[in-house]
Structure formats: C-alpha cells, structure tokens
Amino acid sequence: MMQAQGRPHATKAPLDDSGLPTFEASGGDWDQIAAEIAELGEERIVVNMGPQHPSTHGVLRLMLEIDGETVTEARCGIGYLHTGIEKNMEFRTWTQGVTFCTRMDYLAPFFQETAYCLAVERLLGVADDVPERAQVIRVFLMELNRVASHLVCLGTGGNEMGATTVMTISFTAREEILRIFEMITGLRMNHAFVRPGGVAQDVPAGLSQEFARVEVEVRKYLKQLSDLMLANPIFTSRLKGTGHLSLAGAMALGVTGPVLRSAGLPYDVRKANPYCGYETYDFDVPTSTDADAYARVVLRLEECYQSLKIAAQCIERLEKSTGDPVMIADKKIAWPAQLAIGTDGMGNSLDHIKEIMGESMEALIHHFKLVTEGFRVPTGQVFQTVEHPRGELGAHIVSDGGTRPYRAHFRDPSFNNLQAVALMCEGGQVADVVVAVASLDPVLGGVDR
Amino acid sequence: MTDDATPDDVTPGGITPGGDIGAAPTDPGHRKPLEVVDVRTGMFGVQGSGDTSGYGGLVHPVTMAYASPRPYGGWYDEAVDILAEVLAEAGVSFDAAINGVLVDPPFATSKYSELTLHVAPEHLVAVCQALRDDQDLRFELSLGVSGVHYPGDVGRELHAVYHLTSITHSRSLRLEVSVPDGDPHIPSTTTVYPTNDWHERETWDFFGIIFDGHPALARIEMPDDWPGHPQRKDYPLGGIPVEYKGATVPPPDQRRSYS
Numbered sequence: 001m002m003q004a005q006g007r008p009h010a011t012k013a014p015l016d017d018s019g020l021p022t023f024e025a026s027g028g029d030w031d032q033i034a035a036e037i038a039e040l041g042e043e044r045i046v047v048n049m050g051p052q053h054p055s056t057h058g059v060l061r062l063m064l065e066i067d068g069e070t071v072t073e074a075r076c077g078i079g080y081l082h083t084g085i086e087k088n089m090e091f092r093t094w095t096q097g098v099t100f101c102t103r104m105d106y107l108a109p110f111f112q113e114t115a116y117c118l119a120v121e122r123l124l125g126v127a128d129d130v131p132e133r134a135q136v137i138r139v140f141l142m143e144l145n146r147v148a149s150h151l152v153c154l155g156t157g158g159n160e161m162g163a164t165t166v167m168t169i170s171f172t173a174r175e176e177i178l179r180i181f182e183m184i185t186g187l188r189m190n191h192a193f194v195r196p197g198g199v200a201q202d203v204p205a206g207l208s209q210e211f212a213r214v215e216v217e218v219r220k221y222l223k224q225l226s227d228l229m230l231a232n233p234i235f236t237s238r239l240k241g242t243g244h245l246s247l248a249g250a251m252a253l254g255v256t257g258p259v260l261r262s263a264g265l266p267y268d269v270r271k272a273n274p275y276c277g278y279e280t281y282d283f284d285v286p287t288s289t290d291a292d293a294y295a296r297v298v299l300r301l302e303e304c305y306q307s308l309k310i311a312a313q314c315i316e317r318l319e320k321s322t323g324d325p326v327m328i329a330d331k332k333i334a335w336p337a338q339l340a341i342g343t344d345g346m347g348n349s350l351d352h353i354k355e356i357m358g359e360s361m362e363a364l365i366h367h368f369k370l371v372t373e374g375f376r377v378p379t380g381q382v383f384q385t386v387e388h389p390r391g392e393l394g395a396h397i398v399s400d401g402g403t404r405p406y407r408a409h410f411r412d413p414s415f416n417n418l419q420a421v422a423l424m425c426e427g428g429q430v431a432d433v434v435v436a437v438a439s440l441d442p443v444l445g446g447v448d449r
Numbered sequence: 450m451t452d453d454a455t456p457d458d459v460t461p462g463g464i465t466p467g468g469d470i471g472a473a474p475t476d477p478g479h480r481k482p483l484e485v486v487d488v489r490t491g492m493f494g495v496q497g498s499g500d501t502s503g504y505g506g507l508v509h510p511v512t513m514a515y516a517s518p519r520p521y522g523g524w525y526d527e528a529v530d531i532l533a534e535v536l537a538e539a540g541v542s543f544d545a546a547i548n549g550v551l552v553d554p555p556f557a558t559s560k561y562s563e564l565t566l567h568v569a570p571e572h573l574v575a576v577c578q579a580l581r582d583d584q585d586l587r588f589e590l591s592l593g594v595s596g597v598h599y600p601g602d603v604g605r606e607l608h609a610v611y612h613l614t615s616i617t618h619s620r621s622l623r624l625e626v627s628v629p630d631g632d633p634h635i636p637s638t639t640t641v642y643p644t645n646d647w648h649e650r651e652t653w654d655f656f657g658i659i660f661d662g663h664p665a666l667a668r669i670e671m672p673d674d675w676p677g678h679p680q681r682k683d684y685p686l687g688g689i690p691v692e693y694k695g696a697t698v699p700p701p702d703q704r705r706s707y708s
Contacts, residue, residue, distance in 0.1 A: 079670040084686075087679060091686055091701040122561045125554065254591055254644025267616050373707040379513055380553055383563065383612050383623060385592070394612060396595045400487060400511045403707045407680075409595035411612070411648075416593060419647050448670060 044072070047430070051080045057156065057437065058444035062421070066430050074425040074433065076418050081448040089408040093374030094120055095335060097405055099192040101395075104410060105446030106189055107152050110145045111388045112410065112446075113194035114138050115395040118275055119384035120196040123377045123399050126328060133317075133324040134198035135276045140314035141184070141193070142276075142386075143307040147218065148177040149389035150300040150307075154225060157297070157438035161238060166228060173221035176214045183210060197328035201339045203318060211315050215308055226301055239294035243424045243436030246291055255417050257391030258303065259440060261287045262295040269387040281310050293439035303389075333375050336367040374403040388413050390441055412446040487511035487601030511601070515567060516549035522556025524620060525564050531586055532566075535579040546572035564622040570635045573626055577641040580613060580622075588613035588622065591642035594649055596656035598681045606630040607658050611638070611645075628658065637663040655680035 021040060023033045037045065044067045051059040061077035085104055089097045101116045102109040121127045155170025178188040184203050185193040193200050229235050245255065247263040260267055268285040270278040286302040288295035327334045336356075340349035356364040379401040385394045391413025398407040417440050424436040489509045520526050529550055533543035549567040556562045568576050580588040592612040600606055605627030614621045626635050637660040638645045649660040650669040657678035660666055668675060677684050688700025 079668075079672070082670040084679065087686060088701070091704075125559070127561055251589055252643045254593070254642070256590075265616070272616065272619055273621070379511060381565075381597075381610070381623075382561075383592075383621070385614075385621075392592060392614075394592050396610060396612065398597055400489075402489070407595075407597045411593045411595070415647065415651075416644060419644065 057442050060442060060444055062433065064430060064433060069429050071425050071428055071430050071433060074422050076421050078418065078447050081444045085449045086408050086410065089405050091404065093403055094196055094377055094405060095374060097408060098195055101410065102190050102192050103445065104449050105412060105414065105443045107149045107443050108145055108389050109189060109191055110141045110194060111386055111393055113192065114142060114276065115384050115386045115393050116397065117194050117196050119382045119395045119397040120377060122382045122384060123380055123397060124333065126197065126330065126333065129328055129330065130198055131325045131328065133321045134326045136314050136317045137199050137203060137326060138194055139276050139278065140311055143310045144177050144180060146307045146389045147304045148174045150304050153441040154297060154300060158229065160434050160438050166225065169221050169224050173218050176217045180210060180214055183207065195335055197333045198326050202326045208315050208319060211311065215312065218308065222301060222304055229297060236294060239292065239297060239435060241292050242432045243293040243439045244291055245420055245424050249423055253420050255391065255420050257388065257413055258296050258299045259417060261285065262299055263291040264289040269385050269392055273385065275386060281313050283310050293435050296439045336370055376401060376403055390414050391417060410449060412449065414442040414446040418442050418447060484513060484515055485510045486513045486599045514551055514553055517552045517555065521550065521552045525552055525556065528586060531583060532579055535583045536575065539575055539579065541572055541575050545569060546576055565625055566622065567625050570626050570628055574636050574638060574641060576624065577638050581641055586615065587617040588615045590614040590616055591644050594645055594652045596652040596658060596680065598656055600682050604629050607633050607656055609635055609652055609658055633658045634661055636661050639663055654678065657681065
C-alpha cells in the first residue's frame with residue numbers, strides 16, 4: 001500500500017493520499033485509532049508529528065514512517081516560524097539590527113546580539129576600541145544566558161518524557177536568571193542591549209549582591225536537577241544509548257556545541273577562536289565520549305556550572321572597573337541616548353534631554369543624525385562566530401558602505417543540527433524520537449529566523 | 450594620492466560636487482583592485498565633498514575588492530600554495546579554479562583579517578575536496594552557505610558564500626562563488642560537506658541559486674508553492690502603513706533611505 005513515492009518527505013511533491021486510509025488524532029482517541037489501524041493489518045504507517053505538538057520544541061514538524069514501533073524514516077519540516085528577520089535587517093540602521101537579531105533564537109538572545117555587534121565592529125575597524133567593561137558585561141550576560149538556555153533544554157526535555165518536576169525546577173531556576181536580565185536590561189527577553197560599540201547602559205548598583213543571591217539559588221536548583229535526573233533509573237534507561245550521534249556523523253553534518261562535545265571533540269569557539277576576551281577567563285570545556293542523550297544532559301549540567309564560574313569572574317572584574325565607560329568613545333558610532341530610570345520607567349536621562357533641547361544645538365543635530373540616519377560602515381564582509389548554547393553561531397554581515405546592512409545572515413546552530421534528526425532517529429523506537437530531538441535542543445525561532 | 454590629500458584634491462574639475470561615477474573611487478587603503486558592484490544615487494550619503502545638500506545629485510559608486518596582492522601574510526600564503534599544489538595533483542589549474550584571493554582587511558594592518566577565495570563554479574567541488582582532505586589544509590567543518598544578491602554587479606549578480614573552519618589547524622576561510630542571474634547554476638557541495646544540504650536549500654529558497662546535484666533541492670523556509678525568492682534585492686519587503694497617534698508611519702521599505 002505504501003509505495004516509494006508515498007514516503008513522507010519534506011521536500012517532494014505533495015503525497016497523493018487518495019485511496020490511502022488516513023486517521024486524524026485529536027487527543028484522547030488514540031485507542032480507537034489504534035483499533036482501526038489494527039483492523040487494517042498494516043504495520044507501516046506514516047505519522048505526522050507537529051508542527052503543533054507539545055514535544056517538538058515549538059513548531060517543528062516531524063514526518064515519521066514507522067513500522068510497528070520502529071522508525072524507518074524521519075524527516076523534518078521547518079519554516080513555520082519564518083519571519084524574514086534577515087530581510088528586515090536590510091531595511092533598518094546598523095544599530096536597529098540588534099533589535100531584530102535578538103528575536104531569532106529567543107532563548108539565547110544575547111548570543112545573536114553579540115555575534116552581530118562583533119561583526120559590525122570588525123567591519124567598522126573598531127573591534128579593539130570597544131571598552132573592556134562592555135566586553136565583560138557581554139560575557140556576563142552571555143554566560144548567564146547559557147545557563148538559562150540549558151535550563152530550558154533540560155526542563156522541556158524532562159517534561160517531554162513526563163517528568164514535570166524537572167521542568168518546574170528548571171523554569172524556577174531560569175526565572176532567577178531572568179530577574180538579573182531584567183535588572184540590567186529592563187527586559188526578560190528580546191533585550192537589544194548589546195549595541196555596536198559596547199552595550200546600551202552600565203549595570204545597575206547592587207548587581208553583585210543580586211548575583212551572589214541568584215548564584216546560590218541556581219546552584220541549589222542545579223543540584224536538585226542532577227539529583228532528580230542523573231541517578232534516576234527510569235531517566236537513565238530512557239536516555240542512555242538514545243539519540244546516538246558519532247563524532248564522524250557530527251562532523252559530516254556540521255553539528256557543533258554540546259552534541260559534538262558529547263562525541264568527544266572538545267571544540268568550543270570560546271577556546272578555539274576567542275572573542276570578547278574569553279582567553280582571559282578560567283573555565284573548562286567538559287566532554288564525553290558516550291555520544292548519547294544522557295551524556296548531553298550531563299554535559300549541559302556541567303556547562304551550567306562552568307558558566308556560573310565565568311559569571312563570577314565577570315562580577316569581580318565589574319567591581320574593579322566601576323565607572324569605566326561601556327560604550328566606545330567615538331561619538332560618530334556611540335548611540336547618544338543616555339538612559340535613566342524615571343518615575344514612568346526607563347527613558348532618556350533628563351540631563352541628556354536638557355543638553356540637547358536647551359543647551360547645545362550641535363548636540364541635538366548630532367543626536368538626530370545618528371538616531372535617524374545612523375552611521376556608515378565601510379564596504380566589506382565579515383563572518384563572526386560565537387559559542388552559542390546549541391553550537392557555533394555565525395553572523396555573516398555584508399556592508400555596501402551604507403547606513404544599513406546590505407546582507408545579514410545567521411548560521412544558526414539549531415537550523416544546522418536539526419539535519420541530524422534522521423541519523424539519530426531512523427532505526428530506533430518511535431518514543432525515542434522525542435528524546436533524540438530534545439537532546440539536540442532546537443529552538444525554532446533560530447531555525448526559521 | 451598621498452595620505453595628506455585634502456578633500457579638495459579629490460574633487461578636480463569636471464566632477465559634480467556630489468561625486469562622479471567616472472571618477473576613480475577613492476582607495477580606502479590597500480584594497481586593490483576595486484571593482485564597481487553598484488552605483489548608489491539619492492540625496493544623502495555624499496562622500497568626498499563638502500556638499501551634503503544633495504542638490505548635486507549623489508552618484509556614488511559602491512566598490513568591492515576581489516583580489517589582494519601577494520604576500521597575503523600569516524598562514525594565507527602557505528595555505529594558498531598548498532591548495533594550488535593539491536589542485537594541480539588533481540589535474541585542476543589553480544588559475545582556472547581560483548579567480549581571486551582576497552585578504553581583507555590586510556593582514557599587516559589588522560588582526561581580524563579574513564581570507565576569501567573567489568572560486569569558479571565548475572571547480573568548486575574540487576576545491577572543497579582539496580580543502581577538506583589535505584592534511585595541511587584540513588578544513589573539516591563547513592559552517593554553511595550564505596547567499597548575497599548584488600544586482601549591480603553585472604554578470605555575477607548572485608554570490609554563494611561558504612565558510613569553512615579547520616578545527617585541526619584553528620583556521621577559517623571563506624569561499625565565494627558568483628554566478629550570473631540568467632544562469633544561476635552552482636554544483637552542490639553536499640558530497641564533500643553533507644551539512645551543506647539544508648544550507649543550499651535555504652540559499653535556493655531565498656536567492657534562486659540552483660545547486661546542481663543536490664539530493665532534494667526544494668524550498669525549506671518558504672511554502673513549496675511560493676512565488677519568487679524573498680531575499681533577492683528585487684523582491685519587495687512588503688508591509689503596510691501604520692497609524693499611530695494621528696500620524697502615519699510608512700512601511701520600512703518606503704521610509705527615507707540614507708544609504
């Protein structure tokens with residue numbers, strides 16, 4: 001009945017299913033469907049999973065051909081969250097671009113912002129002029145963001161297997177980190193805080209104390225998570241040996257990040273090609289050789305501890321450099337707005353408004369030109385990579401010498417890593433598909449951009 | 450032109466105050482030779498002249514470098530030499546395969562320089578194979594394909610850009626392949642780098658570059674029946690005007706442009 005042309009495929013012509021029996025599951029009716037399928041006596045069926053399925057990490061669509069309980073073919077369908085962010089960036093100034101790329105992988109916004117800003121700074125030729133304090137703030141935000149992102153990965157991964165407590169603990173811990181983000185940037189997500197030339201604003205007073213409190217909390221939750229997961233016989237039997245991806249397979253498919261390191265290669269852009277001064281921080285890159293979903297959980301937990309270690313070093317440096325600039329000195333690039341907390345929330349500081357509106361015509365002109373027109377970036381192209389929680393994130397930025405990016409392309413690790421789904425799932429159990437996809441940790445906002 | 454040239458020196462007689470397409474582009478350093486890829490017109494963004502009013506009628510050539518002179522500096526010379534050797538062993542002439550070697554910014558002036566090899570489409574797979582397999586090159590990790598559309602770069606409007614990384618040697622380089630709009634065919638590199646599968650599909654989807662030999666070149670982000678290739682410069686952004694507090698904000702592609 002299922003001929004070769006009828007196999008599920010993301011890319012082929014629509015399946016001619018006239019004459020094929022089809023079933024639509026709407027929840028709670030699985031027994032009835034199973035009984036009807038059993039009547040047909042057909043072992044091979046095609047299951048369309050998603051794009052609206054709670055265990056596909058958002059809007060991922062999986063097309064599975066299953067023979068009994070065995071997956072014989074697994075294909076991904078993506079594009080359901082494509083919003084044209086790259087195209088939109090070509091119609092905004094270089095500074096406004098940050099507002100767009102932060103929304104790509106919404107669980108790791110600071111990584112897109114930083115990759116983009118580092119690329120723009122290199123095109124401008126000012127990469128070495130960015131203040132040290134701004135780089136420390138970037139590293140601090142990125143490392144806390146890595147912890148938050150890994151916590152979502154572990155939490156949703158656990159939830160998809162039915163372990164709701166793993167999810168509640170992870171999200172409670174993430175909430176603590178989001179509080180720090182809100183304290184620094186004013187927002188929990190979509191911050192647009194890293195800007196070409198530095199960061200939008202200095203960190204507020206009291207950050208050290210807040211971080212000290214949050215670090216203790218997050219470490220406590222991480223301990224709870226490892227206690228709950230790592231020695232749990234159900235958890236281990238479910239994850240060990242599942243979603244295997246060998247080193248050769250990972251390299252051929254360009255899979256990076258924790259999935260590559262779980263196969264034994266200690267490749268981390270922070271070590272291999274440091275940016276933002278990562279070469280001056282003390283941290284380790286954990287690896288494993290088991291190459292399965294369990295090893296990736298262990299690695300992600302360990303990476304959380306390493307990230308907290310880096311964040312603590314950042315706090316030390318921030319305390320030493322209090323009062324230093326956080327934006328490049330070149331006034332042709334530095335955004336003129338000085339932010340301050342007012343009675344109605346965050347806005348331009350009254351001192352700055354007083355200067356441009358009442359004291360200096362030139363300051364007003366400068367402010368107006370830089371905000372509306374923006375700055376020009378010399379012609380050329382740059383590829384800047386950073387170590388994203390999910391792998392190597394690359395920003396390919398092209399300038400034609402104008403006030404807008406000519407082309408901005410992001411090599412998102414989730415997009416690339418999803419190619420490994422077929423290799424990790426085919427030949428395995430259908431229930432293991434969920435575990436394998438969760439161990440890749442795709443975020444569809446980044447996949448589709 | 451010397452470094453202490455004043456703005457007056459670059460606007461001799463016969464050139465309009467807003468700039469002139471016929472005038473030699475001002476060289477911002479060591480980037481030679483520069484090739485005009487686009488000509489920008491408009492009211493804003495005049496360079497090399499004190500007149501910012503725009504009444505001169507801005508005509509500004511956008512130029513890009515395609516090749517650098519030797520020595521390239523750093524490991525670039527050695528890597529290019531090894532690539533030439535390996536290609537010769539495989540029976541491919543280096544000059545036929547590589548149209549230009551660009552180090553930008555120049556190695557001597559910046560620690561952030563990047564190596565770009567402009568590869569002829571017909572030899573792309575051989576170059577990738579050499580870069581991946583030779584032990585002294587060993588660019589084993591491909592970081593995907595990105596497209597760029599230069600409508601003004603006549604004869605090579607569509608560029609496919611490949612970023613390769615050597616974990617072994619801790620190096621990175623860029624391959625750039627340009628094809629004309631009328632014949633946008635590039636051989637698929639999926640036989641050498643299987644990871645480029647989805648990236649080539651994305652570049653086809655967004656730019657209309659056809660990767661010959663790809664196992665299933667179909668749209669990946671847009672629906673299968675979508676007309677056009679959205680990231681091309683001739684494809685409109687779209688959008689509707691938005692009313693806010695009595696004023697109307699036009700869609701982004703219809704707002705004033707300064708580029």
